[in-house]
Amino acid sequence: MSAFDFDAVVVGAGAVGLACGRALSNRGLGVLVLEALDHIGQGVSSRNSEVIHGGLYYPTGSLKARFCVEGRRSLYDYLDSHKVDYRKCGKLVVATQPDEVTLIETLFQQATTNGVEGLQHLGGAQARALEPALNAHAAILSPESGIFASHDYMLSLQGEIEDAGGTVVVSTPFERAEPLPGGGFSITAGGESTTTVTARLLVTAPGLQAQAVAARIDGFPADHIPAGHFGKGVYFRLTGKAPFDRLIYPPPIAGALGTHYRKDLGGQAVFGPDLEYVATEDYSVDPARAEAFAGYIRRFWPGLPDAALTPDYAGIRPKLHGPGEPQPDFQLRGREDHGINGLVALFGIESPGLTSSLAIGEAVATRLEA
Numbered sequence: 495m496s497a498f499d500f501d502a503v504v505v506g507a508g509a510v511g512l513a514c515g516r517a518l519s520n521r522g523l524g525v526l527v528l529e530a531l532d533h534i535g536q537g538v539s540s541r542n543s544e545v546i547h548g549g550l551y552y553p554t555g556s557l558k559a560r561f562c563v564e565g566r567r568s569l570y571d572y573l574d575s576h577k578v579d580y581r582k583c584g585k586l587v588v589a590t591q592p593d594e595v596t597l598i599e600t601l602f603q604q605a606t607t608n609g610v611e612g613l614q615h616l617g618g619a620q621a622r623a624l625e626p627a628l629n630a631h632a633a634i635l636s637p638e639s640g641i642f643a644s645h646d647y648m649l650s651l652q653g654e655i656e657d658a659g660g661t662v663v664v665s666t667p668f669e670r671a672e673p674l675p676g677g678g679f680s681i682t683a684g685g686e687s688t689t690t691v692t693a694r695l696l697v698t699a700p701g702l703q704a705q706a707v708a709a710r711i712d713g714f715p716a717d718h719i720p721a722g723h724f725g726k727g728v729y730f731r732l733t734g735k736a737p738f739d740r741l742i743y744p745p746p747i748a749g750a751l752g753t754h755y756r757k758d759l760g761g762q763a764v765f766g767p768d769l770e771y772v773a774t775e776d777y778s779v780d781p782a783r784a785e786a787f788a789g790y791i792r793r794f795w796p797g798l799p800d801a802a803l804t805p806d807y808a809g810i811r812p813k814l815h816g817p818g819e820p821q822p823d824f825q826l827r828g829r830e831d832h833g834i835n836g837l838v839a840l841f842g843i844e845s846p847g848l849t850s851s852l853a854i855g856e857a858v859a860t861r862l863e864a
């Protein structure tokens with residue numbers, strides 16, 4: 495019989511926290527997942543593109559590159575075996591003008607080194623044979639990219655944790671943790687009434703609150719908490735028939751993948767996200783941005799009709815870099831970093847965090863087992 499109430503407590507029931515909880519449950523551990531909001535999956539995991547990324551963009555050897563490719567392969571297997579809806583529609587990264595051709599060629603090299611399968615170089619005519627409405631001088635076809643029902647995926651992860659005897663509680667915000675002298679943690683959570691539990695292991699996966707949560711763990715060195723930034727992106731929906739079947743991406747911009755196109759699982763065309771640094775969690779979508787969106791979209795879809803874009807939704811990326819700064823890797827901080835045994839704290843889990851979630855969960859569980 496364990497001396498602790500739980501083997502592991504996970505803070506945050508987004509895709510990543512739930513994937514960590516599932517990986518720990520699969521290893522036979524008794525898991526408690528704490529979620530501040532009144533439903534699971536209402537944070538960053540509910541406000542994104544739901545794209546399963548191939549893994550083209552990320553620097554070779556980075557956690558983003560590794561977790562995206564591994565996580566994507568595991569995710570397709572998971573979606574198949576758990577009957578979660580997805581469409582492996584493929585993606586075209588498009589050079590819309592001649593001076594973008596070298597950009598996508600560089601990307602092709604990066605993606606090949608990252609182990610992304612099935613990539614093809616296409617000329618403009620070949621790209622238009624697949625998607626006749628497209629303006630393209632050249633393109634890369636990534637057949638492994640797709641979209642999926644991310645909320646159903648999170649419900650499935652929650653179900654697995656609970657089937658294994660674990661618990662996912664909502665409306666129960668983590669408040670603080672104190673490392674215990676002999677190992678493990680005393681963890682206090684709020685909500686209707688304050689509760690304190692003990693656990694041998696602690697994982698923090700609270701998305702945009704990563705810095706605030708780490709600051710509430712006694713002994714977590716303040717200078718080991720990376721600065722956080724909010725990178726907002728908005729989406730617009732098309733009124734009318736979706737013009738393409740595949741995902742369409744222009745070459746990436748500094749700090750993000752660029753405003754792209756997807757046909758969602760309901761068949762609706764959606765464009766976004768852009769990138770704007772904000773100080774607070776503000777999810778409004780300014781209709782005035784439609785004009786700039788339209789100009790950008792017409793680079794790859796000249797046929798976009800006037801006044802066809804409707805404000806849709808916004809998401810906020812938990813970034814570790816400010817405007818113009820280089821984009822850092824995912825951060826999985828363990829004892830070697832903060833000095834606390836049994837704790838893995840996650841920071842900067844922005845895109846491709848959804849695609850990578852199963853791989854991040856496995857990496858966290860493996861590290862804690864060691």
Ligand SMILES: Cc1cc2nc3c(=O)[nH]c(=O)nc-3n(C[C@H](O)[C@H](O)[C@H](O)COP(=O)(O)OP(=O)(O)OC[C@H]3O[C@@H](n4cnc5c(N)ncnc54)[C@H](O)[C@@H]3O)c2cc1C
Binds near residue numbers: 542544
């Ligand atoms: C605009 C945008 C587009 C994106 N597109 C894609 C994409 O197409 N493909 C892709 O792979 N990735 C994409 N991403 C990235 C992806 O959405 C995230 O990496 C992923 O969802 C992060 O999951 P998470 O579980 O870490 O965070 P979250 O989903 O935010 O989960 C964290 C949870 O912790 C909870 N929490 C916070 N504080 C506390 C506390 N004190 N106590 C308890 N719970 C707490 C929150 O309520 C939340 O539910 C995108 C992100 C954005 C913003």
